[in-house]
Amino acid sequence: MDAPVIRRSLALHSSLRRKPHDLLRQWADLVGPDTSPEEPVARLEARIAELLGAPAALFFPTGAMAQQVALRVHAERRGRWTLAGHPHLHLDNWDLQGYNAVHGLLFLRVGDRNELLGEADLAAIGEPLAAVVWELPQRDLGGLLPEWDQLRAQVDLVRSRGAAVHLDGGRIFEAQPFYDRPHEEIAGLFDTAYILPDEVVELVRDLVKRARTS
Structure with missing residues (x-):
């Protein structure tokens, strides 16, 4: 009997011993009594850029x-209103x-729901698309990620057909150790990228609240 193929998962390529809350709470100490409500957000935006x-x-x-706005912009620029992505894509599930209720965008589910999105799946799409969305890692598949060369080939194919490429990278900090490439290079594959995790959102809310009440 052939040995089973082991698929790389989030647990195998990302440290599980990080303590993001401890780090983020330390950042809160950077807010002084003279900090304006706008400063923490501006600093965060500059750091992410x-x-x-x-x-x-x-x-x-x-x-x-954030993601709905980015995808709406792509749709309006191209005059196309259909998005595509994996059947387990977070923004759909x-x-x-x-995206549909607020912006009237349509979503085309592409590929096998139990496998990662493949280049052949994208090549089989017949209708013009506004954008294709990748979720890295694919959370509902156990944190699976495509190999780097596969991802680049998929992005190139989609761009060649006039569609935008968007990254749902809320967990890009877990994907980066797998690819062993700078965050800049990973996000740079895409036209737009969402990367802010919930912990950062909560931190900014706390910073703004403290600044307003100081």
């Missing part, structure tokens, strides 16, 4: 809002399909 090598970053109160 620097991390990703991007010209700018924009803070949103929620990840759902867990964000109550707000």
